[in-house]
Amino acid sequence: MTLSASPRPQSGSKQIQGQTKPTVVIIGCGFGGLEAAKALSGADVEIIVIDRTNHHLFQPLLYQVATAGLTAPAIAGPIRHILRKQIARGNLTVLMGEVTSIDSASRCVVLDGGEHLHYDHLILAAGATHSYFGRDEWAKYAPGLKTLGDAFTIRRRVLTAFEQAERETDPDKREPWLTFAVVGAGPTGVEMAGTLAEIAQHTLSAEFRRIDSRVARVILLEGAPRVLGTFTEDLSKRAKEQLEMLGAEVLAGAKVTNITAFGIHYDLSEPQPDGSNKVSSHFVASRTVVWAAGVAGSPLGRSLAKSTGCQLDRAGRVIVKPDLTIEGHPNIYVVGDLASAQSYLHPDKPTAVPGVSPSAKQMGRKSAFNIMRRMKGLDTQAFRYFDYGSMATIGKRAAVAMLDLPWGNKKLKFSGFPAWLFWLFVHVYFLIGFRNRALVLMDWAWAYFSSQRHARVFPDPHALEPNAVIVHRDPPATPPVP
Amino acid sequence: MTLSASPRPQSGSKQIQGQTKPTVVIIGCGFGGLEAAKALSGADVEIIVIDRTNHHLFQPLLYQVATAGLTAPAIAGPIRHILRKQIARGNLTVLMGEVTSIDSASRCVVLDGGEHLHYDHLILAAGATHSYFGRDEWAKYAPGLKTLGDAFTIRRRVLTAFEQAERETDPDKREPWLTFAVVGAGPTGVEMAGTLAEIAQHTLSAEFRRIDSRVARVILLEGAPRVLGTFTEDLSKRAKEQLEMLGAEVLAGAKVTNITAFGIHYDLSEPQPDGSNKVSSHFVASRTVVWAAGVAGSPLGRSLAKSTGCQLDRAGRVIVKPDLTIEGHPNIYVVGDLASAQSYLHPDKPTAVPGVSPSAKQMGRKSAFNIMRRMKGLDTQAFRYFDYGSMATIGKRAAVAMLDLPWGNKKLKFSGFPAWLFWLFVHVYFLIGFRNRALVLMDWAWAYFSSQRHARVFPDPHALEPNAVIVHRDPPATPPVP
Numbered sequence: 001m002t003l004s005a006s007p008r009p010q011s012g013s014k015q016i017q018g019q020t021k022p023t024v025v026i027i028g029c030g031f032g033g034l035e036a037a038k039a040l041s042g043a044d045v046e047i048i049v050i051d052r053t054n055h056h057l058f059q060p061l062l063y064q065v066a067t068a069g070l071t072a073p074a075i076a077g078p079i080r081h082i083l084r085k086q087i088a089r090g091n092l093t094v095l096m097g098e099v100t101s102i103d104s105a106s107r108c109v110v111l112d113g114g115e116h117l118h119y120d121h122l123i124l125a126a127g128a129t130h131s132y133f134g135r136d137e138w139a140k141y142a143p144g145l146k147t148l149g150d151a152f153t154i155r156r157r158v159l160t161a162f163e164q165a166e167r168e169t170d171p172d173k174r175e176p177w178l179t180f181a182v183v184g185a186g187p188t189g190v191e192m193a194g195t196l197a198e199i200a201q202h203t204l205s206a207e208f209r210r211i212d213s214r215v216a217r218v219i220l221l222e223g224a225p226r227v228l229g230t231f232t233e234d235l236s237k238r239a240k241e242q243l244e245m246l247g248a249e250v251l252a253g254a255k256v257t258n259i260t261a262f263g264i265h266y267d268l269s270e271p272q273p274d275g276s277n278k279v280s281s282h283f284v285a286s287r288t289v290v291w292a293a294g295v296a297g298s299p300l301g302r303s304l305a306k307s308t309g310c311q312l313d314r315a316g317r318v319i320v321k322p323d324l325t326i327e328g329h330p331n332i333y334v335v336g337d338l339a340s341a342q343s344y345l346h347p348d349k350p351t352a353v354p355g356v357s358p359s360a361k362q363m364g365r366k367s368a369f370n371i372m373r374r375m376k377g378l379d380t381q382a383f384r385y386f387d388y389g390s391m392a393t394i395g396k397r398a399a400v401a402m403l404d405l406p407w408g409n410k411k412l413k414f415s416g417f418p419a420w421l422f423w424l425f426v427h428v429y430f431l432i433g434f435r436n437r438a439l440v441l442m443d444w445a446w447a448y449f450s451s452q453r454h455a456r457v458f459p460d461p462h463a464l465e466p467n468a469v470i471v472h473r474d475p476p477a478t479p480p481v482p
Numbered sequence: 483m484t485l486s487a488s489p490r491p492q493s494g495s496k497q498i499q500g501q502t503k504p505t506v507v508i509i510g511c512g513f514g515g516l517e518a519a520k521a522l523s524g525a526d527v528e529i530i531v532i533d534r535t536n537h538h539l540f541q542p543l544l545y546q547v548a549t550a551g552l553t554a555p556a557i558a559g560p561i562r563h564i565l566r567k568q569i570a571r572g573n574l575t576v577l578m579g580e581v582t583s584i585d586s587a588s589r590c591v592v593l594d595g596g597e598h599l600h601y602d603h604l605i606l607a608a609g610a611t612h613s614y615f616g617r618d619e620w621a622k623y624a625p626g627l628k629t630l631g632d633a634f635t636i637r638r639r640v641l642t643a644f645e646q647a648e649r650e651t652d653p654d655k656r657e658p659w660l661t662f663a664v665v666g667a668g669p670t671g672v673e674m675a676g677t678l679a680e681i682a683q684h685t686l687s688a689e690f691r692r693i694d695s696r697v698a699r700v701i702l703l704e705g706a707p708r709v710l711g712t713f714t715e716d717l718s719k720r721a722k723e724q725l726e727m728l729g730a731e732v733l734a735g736a737k738v739t740n741i742t743a744f745g746i747h748y749d750l751s752e753p754q755p756d757g758s759n760k761v762s763s764h765f766v767a768s769r770t771v772v773w774a775a776g777v778a779g780s781p782l783g784r785s786l787a788k789s790t791g792c793q794l795d796r797a798g799r800v801i802v803k804p805d806l807t808i809e810g811h812p813n814i815y816v817v818g819d820l821a822s823a824q825s826y827l828h829p830d831k832p833t834a835v836p837g838v839s840p841s842a843k844q845m846g847r848k849s850a851f852n853i854m855r856r857m858k859g860l861d862t863q864a865f866r867y868f869d870y871g872s873m874a875t876i877g878k879r880a881a882v883a884m885l886d887l888p889w890g891n892k893k894l895k896f897s898g899f900p901a902w903l904f905w906l907f908v909h910v911y912f913l914i915g916f917r918n919r920a921l922v923l924m925d926w927a928w929a930y931f932s933s934q935r936h937a938r939v940f941p942d943p944h945a946l947e948p949n950a951v952i953v954h955r956d957p958p959a960t961p962p963v964p
Contacts, residue, residue, distance in 0.1 A: 072937075074553075078939060152941060163579075209569055446917060457555050459634060
């Protein structure tokens with residue numbers, strides 16, 4: 001069965017003066033896919049946007065949904081609502097579904113229902129998923145944070161851990177419920193650890209009877225020698241200090257060796273005065289672990305490689321040409337977190353493009369732009385990434401920022417309250433829709449003055465995850481030997 | 483293992499001048515349980531509130547979460563946050579857990595983890611659940627609406643149905659995705675049908691390419707001869723008219739005989755001019771069915787009956803004495819939807835108490851009051867239900883209301899816009915917390931002027947309900963013979 005883009009007759013139908021409009025299929029409506037769809041708004045093409053969810057997600061604030069500070073609709077909008085003007089104009093179709101494979105020979109993508117969708121140009125923006133470095137069995141003990149479903153899982157587990165601690169009368173069994181571990185100290189890990197510490201220290205501090213939530217431990221484990229490795233060393237140091245002020249413990253040089261229902265095993269590497277490293281093995285008992293470490297390209301990268309022979313990097317990302325297409329397929333673009341791309345801002349010295357939302361947006365726009373150029377018979381252009389800087393928030397009044405100044409070769413670095421305020425306004429500014437901006441500002445103002453987090457509810461845990469729930473009072477196996 | 487109420491030393495400890503405070507255990511923190519806990523705030527008792535969720539839910543607005551008009555945190559608040567002052571004062575403990583049984587001989591309730599909690603007084607406020615009249619196999623095709631989990635399930639199914647219709651190219655297969663059936667025309671069924679019709683007619687009307695959401699059918703099936711059977715006949719008629727104006731179809735006298743993945747089978751009973759009834763069998767193909775018909779007491783009613791020999795009514799509700807205790811157990815109260823109670827407002831002419839939130843609240847307060855009277859050596863009092871009237875909303879500017887006037891024996895009846903406005907302010911007024919009131923008013927104002935529903939997102943369906951998902955493209959069985 002082959003679907004045409006628009007069986008319902010529309011003003012902008014496929015036949016224009018006897019000519020068939022080319023179809024651009026966009027897989028994934030994250031930052032890259034959405035920008036590409038918008039950039040093609042005026043183009044004489046038929047666009048089909050496919051996503052496995054019904055929403056575009058503002059992922060930089062997803063940790064706030066996980067930590068009960070924001071509701072899901074505040075940071076997620078229905079894709080077809082965001083793109084409703086293009087839909088009404090007859091330029092674009094939104095389909096909710098999962099692409100199971102790409103067949104470049106017949107220029108088709110295959111959906112989970114078996115439908116084949118023809119494309120003339122393909123923009124693959126399927127993003128990334130968690131990588132447990134080959135230890136997929138850790139996933140059920142240490143959920144990552146990529147989707148709304150992930151955020152709800154983490155919210156439920158974190159809040160349930162405090163509830164279980166209140167029920168538990170045996171102090172030895174209670175402690176693991178009050179120990180929270182975050183693996184990986186990139187921006188997401190740092191945000192999670194800082195916010196979890198705030199929840200224990202302030203949000204919940206007066207609401208329990210048998211436990212004191214303030215004794216809860218929040219441990220951030222990072223394999224590298226410092227947190228926020230992509231920032232400068234002094235900002236890393238400031239971030240660590242701010243995390244510790246909020247009440248989190250930072251363990252740098254801690255390589256996780258195993259995660260079970262009981263907790264985390266890790267090897268701690270400590271530099272010695274003689275320049276050598278002392279490595280020791282440890283175990284911390286924790287019932288709530290969040291994974292913020294590895295990232296891998298979507299499995300669709302492998303499907304594309306199988307169909308086209310394109311190369312993947314070690315993280316499963318598709319290695320793209322300067323114009324974001326793949327070798328031998330000038331009509332297939334890969335953008336966003338799934339792309340292993342180079343920036344040709346200085347053509348003689350290309351640099352690797354980081355997997356952040358501004359680069360995804362810029363790649364999305366560039367792919368659209370290159371499709372339009374090709375339709376006009378022009379050459380495609382190389383991707384140039386404009387890096388405006390990096391930011392990470394840590395908690396209330398705590399953040400670090402590193403901005404590229406447009407003049408000279410200087411970086412503007414700042415931290416603490418100014419960085420936090422800057423982070424806050426930048427994130428509100430880039431949220432989709434006026435309503436969400438107003439809502440998030442209101443929620444944050446409320447949270448700031450009350451120390452409360454208003455989204456502290458989750459559905460009956462018995463009703464959810466019938467297979468995957470691992471919140472039971474005693475883990476099924478015997479306790480591990482540390 | 484027996485838990486004491488407060489292992490953590492507190493100002494309000496159990497030992498006061500050599501005397502042990504009696505322990506009141508409240509099972510369930512809906513309207514009945516919450517009111518009981520609050521009413522015992524000043525009493526010299528130790529209160530333990532147990533709920534299987536972490537939140538108190540404002541159930542009258544749950545259908546708005548199911549239909550994407552409100553977020554879950556707008557109508558649900560963490561129980562321990564609502565009761566934080568009593569927790570801080572050392573009068574109350576909140577435990578999240580499921581009570582599996584009640585042992586009246588040893589005065590204990592047993593939790594899912596195996597803990598035994600001692601009580602001196604017990605208030606059972608565990609509420610009601612759906613009843614499929616012995617056809618539990620319908621549950622997976624026709625979810626009911628009692629919990630946040632239910633609301634999310636219905637939200638996801640309703641929005642997914644439109645998405646599937648947009649994907650489906652075969653018109654015969656598309657129609658069942660665009661047919662929504664609601665079983666039961668009590669207030670919840672009427673609200674669901676009216677809101678679903680609005681979603682199809684207005685919210686989504688411009689956001690699809692291949693389908694016209696306005697052709698969607700919303701069918702409300704009711705076994706009785708009219709909708710809103712507890713209202714007067716003229717208000718029933720007004721409600722039916724308003725539903726039809728919004729675009730819903732009302733089928734009164736329709737008795738559901740089977741529900742499958744393909745749709746609903748029902749017998750339609752039509753009164754004939756000669757006074758007889760003509761009964762005919764029908765089938766409507768629908769992929770989205772909502773159950774708003776039967777209600778049954780929580781299974782804990784059966785556990786109590788097993789332990790105490792108390793009587794249950796046909797719906798599994800516990801038949802209580804005038805003071806809301808059960809026969810032979812003056813320290814066990816049953817309140818709210820789980821109680822089959824009589825009101826002694828006119829002691830010589832007791833009337834059955836309806837299962838609505840005001841009666842649950844009043845019963846909760848009365849049980850607390852009777853516990854305090856018994857502690858003072860006084861007799862308990864009979865429950866008197868003050869009925870201020872009934873309301874049901876249908877859609878934008880559409881509702882019916884029936885108020886008991888305090889003078890004479892008159893009822894004030896009104897419908898349409900005034901009833902809708904009245905309904906709106908009453909519901910906002912009774913919401914828990916100032917923040918939620920402001921939020922809901924803002925959300926409604928937004929929805930009123932934009933026809934938009936801001937909570938139109940749901941997590942990746944692949945990540946949820948791994949067992950129960952029944953949204954697949956083709957049902958597993960062969961189509962039924964109508």
